[in-house]
Amino acid sequence: MDTYDAVVVGGGPAGLQAALTLGRMHRSTLLLDSGEYRNAPVEHLQNFLTHDGRAPADFRAAARADLAAYSSVTVREARAGSATEEDGLFRVALEDGTSISGRALLLATGVRDTLPDKPGLAELFGTVAAHCPFCHGHELAGTHVAVLGNGPHAARLPLLLAPIADRVTVLADGGPIDPAAGDLLARAGVTVRPDPVTGFRRSDGGATVSFASGPDEEVGGVFVATTFAQSAPLAEQLGLELLPSGCVRVDELGRTSRPGVYAAGDLAHLAALPMPMPSVLTSAAAGLVAASSAVQALVVEDWGLVVAG
Known part of the structure; x- marks a missing residue:
């Protein structure tokens, strides 16, 4: 089984930015992309400096091109079926029958919208x-x-x-x-x-x-006001604390209730907010913060640092 410093699940803005941040810090990173995205029905993404009016598929293609410059990042077209923690590693079983593991796990699987009937x-x-x-x-x-x-x-x-x-x-x-x-x-x-x-x-x-x-x-x-649910079962499988919105509870650094597991994008938000903001820009920013937090935790683990407080 391949083991990475970090496994990022989700190939939308949050996951792409998280993988870029981890890759730039030379952390071995696997990005799992199921090919399904919340903004798939949208013709153009808006309200994002330098990307205003850009097609979401073009945005993802440009982000993939950025990631290709970093040998520490591997992108795999695959869907995660389950996630468990074993001996301090997070094991992710893929629907193609293979498994991988990571020292840190970053969830960016988003949510699924349900429209009024x-x-x-x-x-x-x-x-x-x-x-x-x-x-x-x-x-x-x-x-x-x-x-x-x-x-x-x-x-x-x-x-x-x-x-x-x-x-x-x-x-x-x-x-x-x-x-x-x-x-x-x-x-x-x-x-x-x-x-x-x-x-x-x-x-x-x-x-x-x-x-x-x-x-x-x-x-x-x-x-319209949509209702939404987690797009993947991983948060439930890992026993992560959820908020009344149905999203994963994270702190200001993107950390979930389970050490070593981080979340970013639409599937998670701070308890002080009623729901996540459905924005490509905020999702990408959350991916950066969560990945940065994961890198810091890996350094603490690698060198036995004692964190004050």
Whole structure:
């Protein structure tokens, strides 16, 4: 079984940056990439200096080219099926039947989004439909933008989008809007459509929304609140502490509740935050921090250093 200083599981922004950081410190690193990514439906990534508007696949290809310059980094197209700790090493069993091990394990497997169950919405997600206004709001400037749902996001998202959109409508989908939120939306000039939504279909200007009663609504884009779950079972297998969001709890250095295991990207966040920020830039930054923390811990282990506190 091959043993590395660090095994990074996940080939998205967090995992790629973590592998680069480890490689630059000349730590033998294996990056496992399953080929599945949370932002796969997205045509362009946004709000990232020097990469604004770049296709996610192009971003990953450029990152892979960067990694190729470091002989200490090996990239393998493989899916991790399970992870265990044995004799101070983390053993990762791959779905192809092979196994590898690492002195440190860095999880960057991300989360999987679940959309509201509305016909046609999945086909629009990543283009006309999105969940992050910081990543996709500007591209809808000057259009009629809809926000689907009647939860807390139905008040917050319209106010974020108000300076961008020409018009904002909350699609309450047959549910009640909190009266205080309704008053706030009215003051902001946001329309609330109470009718149950029956489906979406792509149109020349964006999307057509259909309802159980009343006329269709033409919109330039739709924002939705997704629910999400861990994309891989590794955190559960390792017994890592999870937060109410379902994400792995990490500290400021990307350390999980299990020594030697680090997490970065959408699958993890600080307890002080309600959820991870769905951003390529913050995911990459988290990968750098977690990898740096892993390098420091390896030095302590190699040289028997005593860490104060």
